Amino acid sequence: MISAALFKREMKSGWKLLLIFSAVLTMYGVMIVIMFDPKFMDGIDVMIQSMPGLMALFGMGESASSLTHFISNYLYGFLLQVFPLVFILIMANRLIARYVDSGSMAYLLATPIKRLRLALTQLLFLCFCIVLLVAYFTLLIILTGEAMFPGQLEIPQFLLLNLGLLGLLTFYAGLCFFASAVFNETKKSNAVGAGLTIAFLLIQMLSNAGDKFSGLKYATPLTLFDIKGILAGDPGAVIGFLILYAAGIALFIAGTASFIRRDLPI
Amino acid sequence: MSVISVNNITKDYGNSRGVFNISFTVEDGEVMGFLGPNGAGKTTTIRQLMGFIHPDSGSVSINGMDCFTKSHEIQKSLGYLPGEIALMNDMTGMEFIRFIAKMKGLASLERAKELMAYFELDPRVRIKKMSKGMKQKMGIVVAFMQDPAILILDEPSSGLDPLMQNKFIDMILREKKKGKTILMSSHIFEEVEKTCDRVAIIRQGYIVAVDNIARLQKSKRKIFTVELSDRASAAAFAEKTGGTPDGENRVACAVSSDIDSFIKTLAEYPVVDLTARSQTLEEFFLHFYGGEAK
Known part of the structure; x- marks a missing residue:
């Protein structure tokens, strides 16, 4: 179904990038977990009360008394939405648009491998990277949490939160892959992929900023990743991230369909 | 098939x-x-x-x-x-x-x-x-x-x-x-x-x-650029062979199969220098397909 040779080639050229992003996430993840101090939280609460707007902007406006809430607040509210997005943007753009833009797609197509198989291989590689990134981070936080504060992390909720994050990242990946498969130039592919996702993020930040803008949350699909709802076990929040998965997959299909049919300027 | x-x-x-x-x-x-x-x-x-x-x-x-x-x-x-x-x-x-x-x-x-x-x-x-x-x-x-x-x-x-x-x-x-x-x-x-x-x-x-390809080869010509000792003989040579004079002492001639007679004609003139090259594809088009190529 996929081309093992191509998958291996992408692995060989992409592992450094994956390593760099894993390292950055490791640093932030471990740092935030270490910072958790139940007694110290009162101090943080004071800080939040003193400048509620600024903290809310980054999705950190909730007072967090448990380790699970603390982590979801300070890591999943912003950092884990943005760093993997940058990775996805770079990777998705590399996987199709870069080959078309540089012309080396000609060599990939001058083989007995169908366009559909090429696209599926690249798609699978992108998903593989994202799953690896989320799985690694989940494990890292569980291990660090258990080592520092045994028994304090609510593991089932935390796992569900990561399943939700994976939904959000699948949606990002769908959008970026679609842009990469539809456009002939990396410039356009990047502009559309990055432009849309950054716009969604900004709208989300604004909608967090105060009641005046809270209506804006309906203007960004990122609202479907509802951290508070997931931790509270709200079924609506689960449906929310399932919709993100579905939208991501729909975009994968649309991008692939365009790529296998269209004229390529190579 | x-x-x-x-x-x-x-x-x-x-x-x-x-x-x-x-x-x-x-x-x-x-x-x-x-x-x-x-x-x-x-x-x-x-x-x-x-x-x-x-x-x-x-x-x-x-x-x-x-x-x-x-x-x-x-x-x-x-x-x-x-x-x-x-x-x-x-x-x-x-x-x-x-x-x-x-x-x-x-x-x-x-x-x-x-x-x-x-x-x-x-x-x-x-x-x-x-x-x-x-x-x-x-x-x-x-x-x-x-x-x-x-x-x-x-x-x-x-x-x-x-x-x-x-x-x-x-x-x-x-x-x-x-x-x-x-x-x-x-x-x-x-x-x-x-x-x-x-x-x-x-x-x-x-x-x-x-x-x-044989038909193309037949129509293919060589370009001889001849430099003569003075302007008058250049003009005369150009007239005799149908070549294009450059206004100085040089004449460019396109020759296809009759190279022998071209050389024999050339021998009657005071030649200073002679270079030969093949036609470029563009020149060939001009000749083979008349005014179609620009």
């Missing part, structure tokens, strides 16, 4: 760029030259044969299979050299050759190694650091390494030095003996002349002629 068959295809990019109502065939075991000035539509035609783009109308097929929908089947027995060499810059030459060999499902790199030795290509170099000539050799190795029955080559010897160009021509002749079907675009006359059975000539998106 023809191996390669182009049936009345049109691909219109607007501003009269593209190809219009083009038809030709390449038969089994034939070497077909595809000649035309830059921008005439050679690469646009080849892209349709490779299944990179659809024709707006008409059809292209190889071995009876549609070039777009059955591209993966066709590629099993086809070697392709793109006109613009865009390899993967993050690999070394050898890594790239191994990778493409795997993509093509080749069992052995034996032939690739033979080809690299033949063209004196060192594949350990990073592609990013390769010269234009080295990249062209890489493209040739990749196109020929599966020993395919059909070859589509877009400007195969561009970027090669004259020694390598000759080696390339020798190789094409060997492949031809083996019965390969080859379509080769070029704007170098000599290359086409030595290797091709027939030639399709394309200009501004239209096929001007599909001809036997």
Whole structure:
């Protein structure tokens, strides 16, 4: 179904990038977990009360008394939405648009491998990277949490939160892959992929900023990743991230369909 | 049945760029030259044969299979050299050759190694650091390494030095003996002349002629530039031979088959210098197809 040779080639050229992003996430993840101090939280609460707007902007406006809430607040509210997005943007753009833009797609197509198989291989590689990134981070936080504060992390909720994050990242990946498969130039592919996702993020930040803008949350699909709802076990929040998965997959299909049919300027 | 068959295809990019109502065939075991000035539509035609783009109308097929929908089947027995060499810059030459060999499902790199030795290509170099000539050799190795029955080559010897160009021509002749079907675009006359059975000539998106190479050779001329000792004899010589004087002492004459009589006429004049060169393709068009070429 996929081309093992191509998958291996992408692995060989992409592992450094994956390593760099894993390292950055490791640093932030471990740092935030270490910072958790139940007694110290009162101090943080004071800080939040003193400048509620600024903290809310980054999705950190909730007072967090448990380790699970603390982590979801300070890591999943912003950092884990943005760093993997940058990775996805770079990777998705590399996987199709870069080959078309540089012309080396000609060599990939001058083989007995169908366009559909090429696209599926690249798609699978992108998903593989994202799953690896989320799985690694989940494990890292569980291990660090258990080592520092045994028994304090609510593991089932935390796992569900990561399943939700994976939904959000699948949606990002769908959008970026679609842009990469539809456009002939990396410039356009990047502009559309990055432009849309950054716009969604900004709208989300604004909608967090105060009641005046809270209506804006309906203007960004990122609202479907509802951290508070997931931790509270709200079924609506689960449906929310399932919709993100579905939208991501729909975009994968649309991008692939365009790529296998269209004229390529190579 | 023809191996390669182009049936009345049109691909219109607007501003009269593209190809219009083009038809030709390449038969089994034939070497077909595809000649035309830059921008005439050679690469646009080849892209349709490779299944990179659809024709707006008409059809292209190889071995009876549609070039777009059955591209993966066709590629099993086809070697392709793109006109613009865009390899993967993050690999070394050898890594790239191994990778493409795997993509093509080749069992052995034996032939690739033979080809690299033949063209004196060192594949350990990073592609990013390769010269234009080295990249062209890489493209040739990749196109020929599966020993395919059909070859589509877009400007195969561009970027090669004259020694390598000759080696390339020798190789094409060997492949031809083996019965390969080859379509080769070029704007170098000599290359086409030595290797091709027939030639399709394309200009501004239209096929001007599909001809036997012998007929083209007959119409091909050499340009002699003669420098004479004074302006008066230059003028007289130009009048006698129908050459074009440059206003000084030089006269340019296009001579086809009657070189003997040209030299004998020339002997009667005070010659200071004489240079001879082959016609460029553009000059050839001007002669062969009259005022059509600009």
